Amino acid sequence: MWEIIRANKRKSLALFIGMGTVLLLLGYLIGGYIFGQEGAPLGVIGAAGLWLILSVISYFSGSKIILGISKAKKISKEDHPRLFNVVEEMTIAAGLPEMPDIYIINEPAPNAFATGIKPENSAVAVTTGLLAMLNRDELQGVIAHELGHIKNRDVLLMTFAGVMLGSIIMISDIFVRGMFYSGHSTDRYRNRSSRENNPAQAVFLILAILFAVLSPVLAQILYFAISRKREYLADASAARFTRYPEGLASALEKLANNTYPLRTANRVTAAFYIVNPLHNKINDLTSTHPPIQERIRILRSMMHGAGFAEYQKAFNKIKRTKKRIIPNSVLSKDKNVSLKTQTGEHPTAGKMKVKRNLGDLMMTFNNYVFVPCACGLKIKVPPTYKNNRVKCPKCGRIHTLPDKRGKL
Amino acid sequence: MSAFAIFIVLILAIGLLLVSNYNSLVRLRNQVKNAWSQIDVQLKRRHDLIPNLIETVKGYMSHEKETLENITNARSQALKAGTVAEKAKAESMLSGALGRFNVVVENYPDLKANQNFLALQEELTSTENKISFARQNYNDQVLRYNNKIEMFPSNIIAGMFNFTKEEFFEIETAEEREVPKVDFK
Numbered sequence: 001m002w003e004i005i006r007a008n009k010r011k012s013l014a015l016f017i018g019m020g021t022v023l024l025l026l027g028y029l030i031g032g033y034i035f036g037q038e039g040a041p042l043g044v045i046g047a048a049g050l051w052l053i054l055s056v057i058s059y060f061s062g063s064k065i066i067l068g069i070s071k072a073k074k075i076s077k078e079d080h081p082r083l084f085n086v087v088e089e090m091t092i093a094a095g096l097p098e099m100p101d102i103y104i105i106n107e108p109a110p111n112a113f114a115t116g117i118k119p120e121n122s123a124v125a126v127t128t129g130l131l132a133m134l135n136r137d138e139l140q141g142v143i144a145h146e147l148g149h150i151k152n153r154d155v156l157l158m159t160f161a162g163v164m165l166g167s168i169i170m171i172s173d174i175f176v177r178g179m180f181y182s183g184h185s186t187d188r189y190r191n192r193s194s195r196e197n198n199p200a201q202a203v204f205l206i207l208a209i210l211f212a213v214l215s216p217v218l219a220q221i222l223y224f225a226i227s228r229k230r231e232y233l234a235d236a237s238a239a240r241f242t243r244y245p246e247g248l249a250s251a252l253e254k255l256a257n258n259t260y261p262l263r264t265a266n267r268v269t270a271a272f273y274i275v276n277p278l279h280n281k282i283n284d285l286t287s288t289h290p291p292i293q294e295r296i297r298i299l300r301s302m303m304h305g306a307g308f309a310e311y312q313k314a315f316n317k318i319k320r321t322k323k324r325i326i327p328n329s330v331l332s333k334d335k336n337v338s339l340k341t342q343t344g345e346h347p348t349a350g351k352m353k354v355k356r357n358l359g360d361l362m363m364t365f366n367n368y369v370f371v372p373c374a375c376g377l378k379i380k381v382p383p384t385y386k387n388n389r390v391k392c393p394k395c396g397r398i399h400t401l402p403d404k405r406g407k408l
Numbered sequence: 409m410s411a412f413a414i415f416i417v418l419i420l421a422i423g424l425l426l427v428s429n430y431n432s433l434v435r436l437r438n439q440v441k442n443a444w445s446q447i448d449v450q451l452k453r454r455h456d457l458i459p460n461l462i463e464t465v466k467g468y469m470s471h472e473k474e475t476l477e478n479i480t481n482a483r484s485q486a487l488k489a490g491t492v493a494e495k496a497k498a499e500s501m502l503s504g505a506l507g508r509f510n511v512v513v514e515n516y517p518d519l520k521a522n523q524n525f526l527a528l529q530e531e532l533t534s535t536e537n538k539i540s541f542a543r544q545n546y547n548d549q550v551l552r553y554n555n556k557i558e559m560f561p562s563n564i565i566a567g568m569f570n571f572t573k574e575e576f577f578e579i580e581t582a583e584e585r586e587v588p589k590v591d592f593k
Contacts, residue, residue, distance in 0.1 A: 081527065085534035092446065093541040136533070243544075 016157065019164050019222045023047050026168060026215045030175050032204035040204075051167045058163050063115040063123055063155075066272065070113075070264045072103035072125040080104070083131060086143050087124060093241040094147045100124050109260035110134070113272040114146035115155055122150045129260065134251050141238055141248030145274055148237025154230045158271055161223050168219040172212040179209065227271035228290050235295055236311035236326060243306040249299040256292045294318060429562040433571050436553040440574050443546035444492075447577060450538045451486070451499065457535065458483045461528050468519040475512050478505040492575040499539070506532065543577050550574045 024044050031043015058065065077084040084102060091099045096119050103125035105111075110130035116122025124146045134142065149155055239245040255275045262277035270277055275292055301314040308326045316322060369381040379399065381390055390399050462476055469476065482505045486498035519525055554573045557566040565571075 082530055082534075085530065085537075089534060089537045089541055092538055092545065095545060140537075241541075 015222050015226045016161060016164075019161060019168075019219050020051075022215050022219050022222070023051060023164055023168050023171075026171055026211055029204060029208040029211050030171070033201060033208045037200050037204070047167070047171060050171065051164055054163045054167055055160055058159050059117060063117070063121075066113075066115050066269055067103055067123060067125060069269060070105055070125060072105045075102050075104050080131065082136065083126065083139070083143075086136070086139050087147075090140065090143045090147045090241055093144065094151050094237070096147060096151060100147070100150060102126075104128060104131070105264065107260075107262055107264065109262040109277065110255050110258050111262050111265075111277050112142050112146055112274045113269075114149045115159075115272060116150060117156050117159065119150050119153075122155065124150075127262070129258070130255075133254055133258075137242075137244060137247035138251035138254065140242050141244070141251045142274055144238035144241040145234045145248060147241065148234035149230065151237060152230070152233055154234065155272075158227065158230070161226055162269075162271065165216075165219050165223045169216045172215050175208065175212045223271065231290055231295070232298075232315065233326070235299060236308055236315075239299060239302060239306045239311055240308060245299040245302045245306060245311075249296045252292055252296050252299075256296070425561065426565060429565045430569065433553075433556060433562060433566060433569075436549070436556055437571065437574075440546070440549045440553050443542070443549045444577075447539060447542040447546055450535055450542055451495070454502070454532070454535045454539065455483055455487060457528065457531055461525075461532065464522070464525050464528060465513075465519060468516050468522075469512070472512055475505075475509055479509060481505075492577055496577050503536065506536075547576050547578075550576055 024047055027043040027045075027047025028040045029043070031046065032040035035042055075084070080102075083104075087102055088099055098120050100114070100116065100119075101123040103123055105125055105127045107127040108129040110127055110133045112124065112126040112130055114122060114124045124143065126142070130142065131139070235248065238248045242248070252275065262273070265273065265277035298311070298314045298318045301317055302310045304310055312324065312326050368383065379390055379392055388400065392399065458479060462480060466476070479502070482498065482502040486495065486502050489495040489498040513519060556562050557571055557573055
């Protein structure tokens with residue numbers, strides 16, 4: 001586990017530094033405009049100072065702020081025993097030192113997020129819509145995904161990156177607004193004489209305006225790039241913890257079909273949720289999450305195991321790339337993690353099975369072919385089916401039919 | 409003189425190797441113990457839940473004496489079990505008995521509407537899950553510890569200080585072994 005945490009730190013650090021550069025450059029240009037060329041470093045110090053102060057605040061009360069913005073309420077075991085139990089189970093599976101606090105958000109949109117700077121004082125929050133919609137296995141998958149974020153220290157990084165994004169938006173907002181309202185007349189008045197003999201300031205002005213407009217977009221793209229990478233890793237961790245990728249896959253499917261927007265989420269907190277709560281239609285650079293259908297397909301193609309190696313294989317197959325999301329040192333150690341078969345069978349499964357077995361017997365006499373799929377479905381192919389390949393109607397895997405068929 | 413220096417360095421190097429290997433063996437053994445105590449907590453929890461369960465369902469299931477007796481017997485055997493292997497065997501028996509009980513419950517709609525029973529069933533399911541996750545963790549730790557004991561050079565130190573291999577906690581059920589087979593009919 002430690003290698004993953006370290007490797008991710010390195011990758012995310014590059015993006016993080018990119019964001020920092022944007023912030024400092026913005027400070028430099030605005031400083032240069034206001035105080036002249038010699039004053040530009042002052043702007044850098046100011047921008048860095050703002051970020052530092054906000055970071056310190058969020059380090060000590062970040063999760064409280066986020067939970068507060070999202071209107072989350074802390075619960076104890078009596079309020080929702082099943083949720084409490086599932087979090088307890090996943091804490092054991094993830095090997096976290098302490099169980100995170102549990103919060104519920106009273107919202108019909110199904111979603112969940114994790115927060116907390118250190119695993120020892122972390123928290124998970126889920127909406128009431130999520131609890132109403134998911135069964136036990138699916139809830140387990142979602143909670144495992146969130147604990148994966150905590151275990152991989154994603155929350156720490158996302159908090160600092162989120163604060164940085166907030167600072168950049170704030171600085172450029174103040175600057176652009178200042179230019180439009182008060183700044184317009186007074187600045188011109190004050191600086192007219194000095195600007196004529198100081199063309200550098202004019203250059204600073206143009207660059208500062210340009211950058212003030214561009215930097216929030218740029219910072220957001222970087223922020224979302226960090227966030228997306230972590231979603232895949234948290235999915236992989238969830239499969240590893242539960243040994244049952246189908247649980248998370250079918251939960252994601254349900255979340256994808258939801259149409260309620262989450263009213264308590266905003267651009268910065270969006271990255272913390274399991275699926276994007278803001279319903280952006282465009283799945284491009286400005287999305288906090290990888291396309292949900294892709295995440296589902298990856299989880300469902302984990303046929304031979306539940307370990308990180310299997311997730312990596314599925315990832316490469318679905319995305320058609322050779323990109324590594326999990327470092328090699330972990331993959332070599334994590335080969336044989338067996339999948340768990342369905343945990344809690346549906347209450348009526350026993351009776352249904354008897355009926356089904358009878359039906360199957362009849363079909364066998366009629367030359368039907370049975371193909372068991374890794375997602376748990378048994379595909380029954382009629383003898384009139386001509387193609388020699390069949391697609392699973394539930395998960396979309398392609399199966400090749402045995403060719404003895406029809407020649408009986 | 410230089411031969412003496414080399415000798416000293418050699419002694420120091422061996423000493424360092426000895427200490428670091430000894431320490432990592434101790435650490436791994438403690439991790440195994442810690443992982444075991446996590447399982448033990450959950451096993452106890454399950455044993456405590458069973459009398460409650462029997463008490464709740466007795467009124468509803470007067471015709472299922474045998475099923476309930478099986479659970480009680482499996483529980484008392486599990487309580488008596490001492491070694492890891494014995495416990496593993498007793499616990500898989502108990503899991504089996506509870507599994508059969510869950511099938512029988514399907515025939516009692518009244519019972520399934522009982523809030524008290526539903527709460528107990530959730531607790532039992534969760535405890536069962538916790539046992540299996542704690543077991544994964546325990547077996548991982550045992551594997552690392554046993555590997556360390558067998559591998560050179562720590563095997564020498566393990567022999568000197570009497571570190572012995574730990575048993576795995578294996579509960580093999582039929583379903584876990586089952587692999588999807590293609591039916592070539």
